[in-house]
Amino acid sequence: MSFPAKVTAFLYERYKAFDGAADKGLLFLPVELIDNNGAELKRIILQYADEWELGEDFINWIITANEFTSTLVDRIVTGYPRDEVSYFEEKLGYKDNIIDTSELFNLWVIEGDKKWAEKLPVHRTDANVIWTDDVKPYKKRKVRILNGAHTSTVLAAYLAGYDIVMDFMKDDTIRSFMNTVIYDEVIPTLDLPKEELEDFAAAVNDRFANPYIKHKLLDIALNSCSKFNARCLPSLLGYVEEKGELPKCLTFSLAAFIRFYKGQMNDGVCTGVRKDGTQYQIRDDADVLTFFAEIWTCNDADKIAGAALSNTSFWSGKDLTQIPGLKDAVAGYLKRMDTEDIRSIMTELIG
Ligand SMILES: NC(=O)c1ccc[n+]([C@@H]2O[C@H](COP(=O)([O-])OP(=O)(O)OC[C@H]3O[C@@H](n4cnc5c(N)ncnc54)[C@H](O)[C@@H]3O)[C@@H](O)[C@H]2O)c1
Numbered sequence: 001m002s003f004p005a006k007v008t009a010f011l012y013e014r015y016k017a018f019d020g021a022a023d024k025g026l027l028f029l030p031v032e033l034i035d036n037n038g039a040e041l042k043r044i045i046l047q048y049a050d051e052w053e054l055g056e057d058f059i060n061w062i063i064t065a066n067e068f069t070s071t072l073v074d075r076i077v078t079g080y081p082r083d084e085v086s087y088f089e090e091k092l093g094y095k096d097n098i099i100d101t102s103e104l105f106n107l108w109v110i111e112g113d114k115k116w117a118e119k120l121p122v123h124r125t126d127a128n129v130i131w132t133d134d135v136k137p138y139k140k141r142k143v144r145i146l147n148g149a150h151t152s153t154v155l156a157a158y159l160a161g162y163d164i165v166m167d168f169m170k171d172d173t174i175r176s177f178m179n180t181v182i183y184d185e186v187i188p189t190l191d192l193p194k195e196e197l198e199d200f201a202a203a204v205n206d207r208f209a210n211p212y213i214k215h216k217l218l219d220i221a222l223n224s225c226s227k228f229n230a231r232c233l234p235s236l237l238g239y240v241e242e243k244g245e246l247p248k249c250l251t252f253s254l255a256a257f258i259r260f261y262k263g264q265m266n267d268g269v270c271t272g273v274r275k276d277g278t279q280y281q282i283r284d285d286a287d288v289l290t291f292f293a294e295i296w297t298c299n300d301a302d303k304i305a306g307a308a309l310s311n312t313s314f315w316s317g318k319d320l321t322q323i324p325g326l327k328d329a330v331a332g333y334l335k336r337m338d339t340e341d342i343r344s345i346m347t348e349l350i351g
């Protein structure tokens, strides 16, 4: 059962237990990294309440007694510290099965009525919490720069032989590629104060280079199809609109994404192979994996680029082959990736 479905069931039990009392609603602070996460959670809950025929009174109670804020979380969290867990357990003196690793940096921006800030004064803790009327600029800055840097660089860096973010940050070529994306191709497309954007970009460089954070590229690569659409494509399209030409590095990132998705399906698992012979699992929705496994059977870069770019279900209804020169440029990079070292193509791009 999906998480919003569970929330609906939970709210229904609460509604019944308190006889629909107006003061027994809840405040929701979702952290899913999607646009308007609060409104979206509320929309899905209302949809379930309707589909399950839980009644008009319950639906009205969801709307009037509960509050759904939209929030943005920014913190690099890399999961269970498998290699260091015995060190931490010894230090803590007990076993903790849900121990997690994160960087020190943290930001939680909450868009909601200021009255909630008094009732839930998280901003008075050590956490870096901002209550705001509009979370959108914070989200745009973070998603387009930080997550955009991840998605635009990680797939090429993996194919070039890297496994961890901090390792590719030590490679001048790959780090410069990422910074060309950020400073030359993303920031010019954002309508936010330039100095703030550049400060944020500099902080992202420090955060990615953190020697204590071993962020696996294959973890970041999960669901790269929808991530490219949400995190990189708006910058690519914005750049084309603004400058009337293709952003070279983001165009290459799009090709690297398609190349990374070259895999073979077996029992629902899609496996790719990088040049050093390492096999890796490509993790995405089944229909995305099947689509790419099928288009890669033909091994014709023009056809592969054409099929991927014209699949409007990936690109919020857009046919990317309509962007002048994009299909040919992507096909060109796909051909080169077959015969040339990925790093040397990246070196040329940052020239
Ligand atoms: N990790 C980060 O750096 C980061 C940063 C910003 C925002 N976020 C957001 O935070 C959220 C959690 O990210 P994460 O990295 O902790 O992910 P995660 O995969 O480590 O944790 C997700 C948890 O949700 C549980 N879950 C999945 N489906 C469920 C369901 N139907 N019902 C109940 N539980 C369910 C999973 O079992 C898992 O424990 C995501 O929405 C992500 O977009 C993560």
Ligand SMILES: O=P(O)(O)OC[C@@H](O)[C@@H](O)[C@H](O)[C@H](O)CO
Pocket: 033, 073, 074, 075, 076, 077, 146, 147, 150, 151, 219, 220, 222
């Ligand atoms: O968590 P995901 O899978 O949505 O995206 C991968 C990373 O880009 C992401 O986890 C960032 O590290 C995080 O969003 C930083 O706040």
